[in-house]
Amino acid sequence: MFSIKFKTTEELPEPSSRLIDQIIGQDEALNIVLSAVKNKRHVILLGDPGVGKSMIVKAVGELIEKSPSDDFTPYTIIAKPNLKNPEKPIVELIEGSYKEDIEDIKPKMIRQPPGLLTLMLIMVFFTLLTSYLVRGLSQTYLLAVVATTAIVSFALAFVVVFLAMFGATRGAMSNTVSPLDLKPVVLYECKKRPVVRASAYNVTKLLGDVRHCPLGGKPPLGTPPHKRIILGAIHEAHKGILYVDEIKTMPPEVQDYLLTALQDKCLSISGRNPNSSGATVETNPIPCDFILIMSGNMDDINNLRAPLLDRIDYKIILKNKMDNTQENRDKLLQFIVQEIKNNNLNHMTYEACCEIVRIAQLFAGSRDKLTLRLRKLSNIIKMANDIAMGKSIQEIVEELSGRENTTKEEEKEGKLKSIIEVLKIGERNKKREESKDKGVTAAKKVYIDVEHIRKVIESGIYSMSKQVAIDYLREFKRYKHIVPNDTPKIGVIYGLAVIGSDGMGDVTKIITQIVDSKNPGTHLLNISGDIAKHSITLASALSKKYISEGKLPLKPEKDIDLNRKEIYIQFSQSYSKIDGDSATAAVCLSIISALLEIPLKQDFAITGSLDLNGNILAVGGINEKINAAREYGFKRVIIPESNMIDVIDDKGIEIIPAKRLDEIIPLVFEYDNKKYIKQ
Numbered sequence: 048m049f050s051i052k053f054k055t056t057e058e059l060p061e062p063s064s065r066l067i068d069q070i071i072g073q074d075e076a077l078n079i080v081l082s083a084v085k086n087k088r089h090v091i092l093l094g095d096p097g098v099g100k101s102m103i104v105k106a107v108g109e110l111i112e113k114s115p116s117d118d119f120t121p122y123t124i125i126a127k128p129n130l131k132n133p134e135k136p137i138v139e140l141i142e143g144s145y146k147e148d149i150e151d152i153k154p155k156m157i158r159q160p161p162g163l164l165t166l167m168l169i170m171v172f173f174t175l176l177t178s179y180l181v182r183g184l185s186q187t188y189l190l191a192v193v194a195t196t197a198i199v200s201f202a203l204a205f206v207v208v209f210l211a212m213f214g215a216t217r218g219a220m221s222n223t224v225s226p227l228d229l230k231p232v233v234l235y236e237c238k239k240r241p242v243v244r245a246s247a248y249n250v251t252k253l254l255g256d257v258r259h260c261p262l263g264g265k266p267p268l269g270t271p272p273h274k275r276i277i278l279g280a281i282h283e284a285h286k287g288i289l290y291v292d293e294i295k296t297m298p299p300e301v302q303d304y305l306l307t308a309l310q311d312k313c314l315s316i317s318g319r320n321p322n323s324s325g326a327t328v329e330t331n332p333i334p335c336d337f338i339l340i341m342s343g344n345m346d347d348i349n350n351l352r353a354p355l356l357d358r359i360d361y362k363i364i365l366k367n368k369m370d371n372t373q374e375n376r377d378k379l380l381q382f383i384v385q386e387i388k389n390n391n392l393n394h395m396t397y398e399a400c401c402e403i404v405r406i407a408q409l410f411a412g413s414r415d416k417l418t419l420r421l422r423k424l425s426n427i428i429k430m431a432n433d434i435a436m437g438k439s440i441q442e443i444v445e446e447l448s449g450r451e452n453t454t455k456e457e458e459k460e461g462k463l464k465s466i467i468e469v470l471k472i473g474e475r476n477k478k479r480e481e482s483k484d485k486g487v488t489a490a491k492k493v494y495i496d497v498e499h500i501r502k503v504i505e506s507g508i509y510s511m512s513k514q515v516a517i518d519y520l521r522e523f524k525r526y527k528h529i530v531p532n533d534t535p536k537i538g539v540i541y542g543l544a545v546i547g548s549d550g551m552g553d554v555t556k557i558i559t560q561i562v563d564s565k566n567p568g569t570h571l572l573n574i575s576g577d578i579a580k581h582s583i584t585l586a587s588a589l590s591k592k593y594i595s596e597g598k599l600p601l602k603p604e605k606d607i608d609l610n611r612k613e614i615y616i617q618f619s620q621s622y623s624k625i626d627g628d629s630a631t632a633a634v635c636l637s638i639i640s641a642l643l644e645i646p647l648k649q650d651f652a653i654t655g656s657l658d659l660n661g662n663i664l665a666v667g668g669i670n671e672k673i674n675a676a677r678e679y680g681f682k683r684v685i686i687p688e689s690n691m692i693d694v695i696d697d698k699g700i701e702i703i704p705a706k707r708l709d710e711i712i713p714l715v716f717e718y719d720n721k722k723y724i725k726q
């Protein structure tokens with residue numbers, strides 16, 4: 048299986064800590080990305096989920112981080128207030144780090160806000176005025192006049208200060224700027240070539256924003272605009288890499304902004320929320336000269352607008368399978384060791400590693416391929432580890448909810464509990480201590496073994512679609528009447544299907560009935576998929592062609608008038624959404640049997656698509672289908688010859704390859720009754 052012999056993975060060498068060495072099966076894509084980054088080209092990575100798109104970008108980022116390049120100069124982005132037009136703060140990119148320019152602020156410090164000083168001046172003025180006015184008054188009035196004047200002066204002073212503070216007068220504004228509000232702020236300090244990641248749907252994170260200020264956004268109470276600027280990832284990625292994932296979620300207007308940024312290499316920031324005070328603010332264009340790497344699943348590309356897509360130089364499709372060679376199995380082993388180390392898991396036995404290879408084949412849908420959807424494999428390894436640790440649900444719940452602490456608290460407050468409750472807590476803790484001790488000794492010996500991996504696979508907990516399929520089959524299997532037997536039946540045949548994308552194979556009973564009618568036609572029951580409908584039309588046409596041309600080694604008792612036959616085909620007890628053409632061969636045989644009234648054997652299941660010449664064509668999910676046939680007790684399964692390379696496990700079932708439909712006629716029809724045999 049592998050080029051190295053071992054009993055458990057702990058005997059294997061430590062994996063490299065460099066991400067770039069950890070990527071398996073995507074060498075081509077990795078090389079292109081590296082060369083694109085070197086030559087400052089934009090890239091889009093497309094592929095199935097979990098094949099390593101983010102990993103490639105992270106690895107490139109790690110390389111860049113660790114290798115300081117000569118052509119990068121650290122820079123700082125600062126924001127300054129614009130005194131002429133406060134709503135248009137000035138954002139500047141300066142080389143190196145920012146040093147505060149005191150001279151810049153000093154002259155403006157003269158413009159002290161009135162505040163206390165004004166208040167005091169007003170009060171002194173009024174005191175002098177009053178003392179002058181009351182100098183001739185008698186003692187009796189003197190006190191009253193002084194008090195009245197003091198109140199009036201206080202009130203007046205407060206009004207002046209209040210108006211000034213809130214900038215109610217134009218004149219007040221220029222005088223209310225504090226030195227702190229004039230101080231430039233550092234928005235971003237970039238010391239090494241940046242690699243910035245942002246999700247396509249997060250507009251603020253991607254393009255930047257101007258925060259809202261509930262106090263009107265004007266000094267001295269409000270925060271001045273230049274202090275409310277949030278830089279976008281596109282600006283933080285200046286001179287580096289911007290990685291945008293989830294491209295499916297990128298709104299069209301964001302694509303336009305991105306396009307402008309790519310073209311102009313700079314983009315201004317304004318408030319994104321029209322109801323915020325930030326909406327009136329707009330900065331000057333801020334430099335954003337970056338290499339854009341985007342990623343998404345295959346279909347996501349349809350969400351991108353053509354002009355943006357046009358500007359992406361490299362469009363790379365990541366592989367989802369690799370050949371099942373020893374070199375690649377070794378790579379898969381390397382992946383297992385990496386996952387164990389990176390996720391701090393228990394080591395794995397040799398047999399379990401072989402089982403992972405088998406699952407990789409199964410997910411790839413072929414014996415000679417291995418899947419590269421490695422996140423799925425990684426999840427299975429992690430879950431197998433949890434099962435190997437043998438934690439009960441109770442233990443996991445307690446771990447998660449921090450129940451341990453609560454229980455100790457409860458113990459402290461034992462007085463409040465009934466004696467029985469306290470005893471119960473004691474007992475629980477004792478058990479937990481015991482199991483912990485056991486755990487420690489056992490933990491030394493825990494390995495992830497085949498049975499742990501099989502439990503994960505059989506339960507389907509790694510995939511929603513698989514669980515739905517398992518549930519569906521569990522629910523309906525007991526009502527399904529599918530029993531392989533030796534009693535041939537006219538028009539009845541067993542086809543094979545796969546339920547769900549990560550699905551399970553299932554056997555479907557296909558029944559064809561013929562009705563004499565003036566309206567010949569073919570009716571499909573229980574199946575609604577378009578491809579299935581077309582394939583049934585083909586099966587019907589082909590079966591009629593075979594019969595009318597007399598090409599079959601079968602002959603009906605009497606001549607059949609095909610123009611007066613109405614054909615009904617039922618996929619019995621098929622309630623899930625099944626579409627596809629893999630039942631075409633089965634349906635064709637079923638129609639031939641029903642039209643000629645020749646029984647079909649009932650001890651086999653069959654899968655295969657057909658072309659109009661009667662060639663049997665390859666289908667998907669062959670291993671799941673074979674598995675289903677085996678589980679239902681069939682001893683024979685007929686599959687397209689071209690699918691033979693995909694078969695992973697042929698234990699307990701005879702797998703018959705078929706190239707053409709007429710070739711398998713002798714195998715599937717009951718020949719005992721000589722009256723049907725033409726030859």
Ligand SMILES: Nc1ncnc2c1ncn2[C@@H]1O[C@H](COP(=O)(O)OP(=O)(O)OP(=O)(O)O)[C@@H](O)[C@H]1O
Binds near residue numbers: 096343422
């Ligand atoms: N080619 C690979 N080599 C090694 N490990 C891989 C590879 N691909 C995926 N993995 C494993 O799967 C995990 C997830 O991979 P990653 O996030 O790069 O996938 P993705 O293609 O970006 O997925 P998505 O499209 O869902 O974002 C990685 O952390 C790693 O454990």
